[in-house]
């Protein structure tokens with residue numbers, strides 16, 4: 001059993017027409033110890049409704065967060081207040097290119113994690129330098145490293161590695177999914193992009209799987225594939241440490 005904190009975003013099931021409350025229950029029932037509730041596609045802050053979710057079943061979670069919408073126009077404060085009502089002090093993943101005024105986070109208990117953007121966006125928040133500038137504004141600002149987005153900008157893996165080494169413990173969450181130039185976020189059990197799972201492991205933060213699934217059975221298939229790969233990586237790391245320790249004696 002993996003010692004890691006791993007779960008899904010409810011967004012993984014959106015293509016199947018499964019609503020976030022039902023998706024959240026499916027993810028918890030699968031045995032995941034992390035969950036992201038995605039409000040990525042909502043059109044009104046009134047859709048952020050805690051009564052829809054079975055929060056008692058979420059007590060077993062070691063990591064919980066929300067994903068803020070991307071089309072949240074000019075009433076972002078209403079959205080942030082609705083999210084805070086939902087879960088006081090909650091962690092929320094935010095696309096930094098959707099924010100014009102970062103002072104909206106002042107005096108709010110929400111804990112923002114800004115996500116590095118993919119190659120489809122015209123923004124400075126694709127690069128280590130742009131994200132570093134953002135983090136310098138406020139010590140409360142941290143990072144959700146999307147290894148798929150980093151890979152879309154640099155398939156050599158170098159950019160993702162740079163994010164891991166530059167931001168270290170300010171990476172509070174990782175978004176993990178397989179990358180396809182045509183489809184974006186795809187299951188890793190299909191792409192077998194071992195290097196992306198390895199990068200997620202190196203970041204050493206809770207992992208939220210964001211692969212967009214094609215049917216319900218793929219939820220378990222994807223989870224198992226990723227957990228088993230993480231277990232192998234962790235075992236190899238343990239062996240490496242043991243081996244290098246022996247050489248030191």
Ligand SMILES: [Zn+2]
Pocket residue numbers: 067093095115
């Ligand atoms: Zn995102």
